Amino acid sequence: MSISFFIARRYLFSRKSHNAINIISMVAVCGVVVTTAALVIGLSVFNGFDGLIASMFSNLDPGLKVTPRTGKVFEPPEKVRELMATDGIESYGEVLQDHALIKYGERQQIGIIKGVDDNYRELTSIGNVLIDGEFILYDEVTDYATLGVGLAVSLGINANFVYPLEIYAPKRDERVNLSNPAASFNREYAYIRGVFRINQPMYDDEYMIVPLALARKLFTYEKEVSAIEIKLKEGAAAAAVKKEVKALLGDGFVVKDRYEQQEASFRMMQIEKWMTFLILCFILAIALFNVTGSLSMLMIEKQEDVKTLRNLGAGDALIRRIFLFEGWMISGLGALAGIAAGLVLCLLQQEAGLIKMGSAGAFIIDSYPVRVAFADILIVFATVMAAGFLSAWYAVYRLGDRWLAK
Numbered sequence: 001m002s003i004s005f006f007i008a009r010r011y012l013f014s015r016k017s018h019n020a021i022n023i024i025s026m027v028a029v030c031g032v033v034v035t036t037a038a039l040v041i042g043l044s045v046f047n048g049f050d051g052l053i054a055s056m057f058s059n060l061d062p063g064l065k066v067t068p069r070t071g072k073v074f075e076p077p078e079k080v081r082e083l084m085a086t087d088g089i090e091s092y093g094e095v096l097q098d099h100a101l102i103k104y105g106e107r108q109q110i111g112i113i114k115g116v117d118d119n120y121r122e123l124t125s126i127g128n129v130l131i132d133g134e135f136i137l138y139d140e141v142t143d144y145a146t147l148g149v150g151l152a153v154s155l156g157i158n159a160n161f162v163y164p165l166e167i168y169a170p171k172r173d174e175r176v177n178l179s180n181p182a183a184s185f186n187r188e189y190a191y192i193r194g195v196f197r198i199n200q201p202m203y204d205d206e207y208m209i210v211p212l213a214l215a216r217k218l219f220t221y222e223k224e225v226s227a228i229e230i231k232l233k234e235g236a237a238a239a240a241v242k243k244e245v246k247a248l249l250g251d252g253f254v255v256k257d258r259y260e261q262q263e264a265s266f267r268m269m270q271i272e273k274w275m276t277f278l279i280l281c282f283i284l285a286i287a288l289f290n291v292t293g294s295l296s297m298l299m300i301e302k303q304e305d306v307k308t309l310r311n312l313g314a315g316d317a318l319i320r321r322i323f324l325f326e327g328w329m330i331s332g333l334g335a336l337a338g339i340a341a342g343l344v345l346c347l348l349q350q351e352a353g354l355i356k357m358g359s360a361g362a363f364i365i366d367s368y369p370v371r372v373a374f375a376d377i378l379i380v381f382a383t384v385m386a387a388g389f390l391s392a393w394y395a396v397y398r399l400g401d402r403w404l405a406k
């Protein structure tokens with residue numbers, strides 16, 4: 001143990017001759033503790049919301065999604081059949097989707113028609129988000145549709161209504177017949193068999209899932225698809241599988257993981273998370289002014305000790321290191337105590353849901369979600385220690401010239 005660190009430790013825990021210095025030191029430590037705990041809790045809450053959104057999207061979004069780099073549709077290449085030989089892939093399905101006019105009775109709404117393969121139930125978790133009816137694509141007699149709850153409300157329908165939906169889409173590569181505009185549209189029918197809700201307007205208010213064959217007839221395609229959706233095996237590394245799929249299919253395709261498929265939503269969450277972190281860092285900087293004040297008063301009080309150390313042969317560098325370690329230990333103790341307090345509060349929130357979001361049932365979840373990330377803890381600790389070092393350095397090397405000078 002270096003002599004500068006030993007003396008700094010004695011100064012930190014020993015009583016000062018002036019009680020005000022003890023009070024200021026305690027205030028400095030408490031300020032760092034509270035701010036550090038706020039950083040840990042704030043980042044963990046944003047992680048919780050991020051995980052909540054990801055879990056909602058995962059009910060319909062595949063693990064990986066393959067789309068063409070240019071254009072809306074493509075004819076699946078022969079290499080697609082080799083996907084099942086790729087480690088980490090459990091299954092895949094073809095998808096064709098586009099906008100169409102959906103009509104029921106006197107009501108009509110523009111929506112996204114998503115034609116899917118027969119294995120769509122195994123490919124996604126749509127069964128978990130059905131709120132009415134069941135998920136069936138077709139039987140021997142007719143085709144069925146499963147709608148988002150917002151779209152169903154707009155059309156005034158529910159599962160198992162007697163009459164079918166009418167679906168209209170313009171014919172491709174044909175000019176509009178002004179004398180008979182209706183002849184320029186393809187029309188298909190589908191009975192309402194189920195309604196889903198994932199609490200995301202982009203799906204609930206727009207999407208209708210139908211058989212792939214019906215979508216192809218509606219949009220006048222034969223073998224083309226707009227995407228290939230891939231389900232990963234449990235525990236498979238998405239990044240590694242994504243790399244293999246890109247190498248297999250070539251540069252003509254874009255492969256997106258679950259986060260990239262909803263890039264805008266997750267990017268906004270990340271921006272909000274780190275903006276909150278930045279604001280709390282400004283509060284931390286204000287709290288660390290107490291460290292500067294505490295060190296300044298300590299240097300004034302210990303002027304006689306400084307003279308004694310000089311008479312014993314101590315140089316400027318050793319004396320300054322004593323007070324630098326003093327300030328850094330204040331920040332370090334505050335950081336460790338703050339992280340511990342933040343982790344305890346996060347654990348209590350996870351287990352007991354102490355802080356509610358509002359009245360029961362008013363939101364998707366009753367209490368604020370929390371998920372602690374080890375990387376965030378390291379970032380918080382490094383930030384507090386760096387800011388604490390700067391505040392101590394400023395006090396010792398800028399303000400301390402008067403009291404530590406020879």
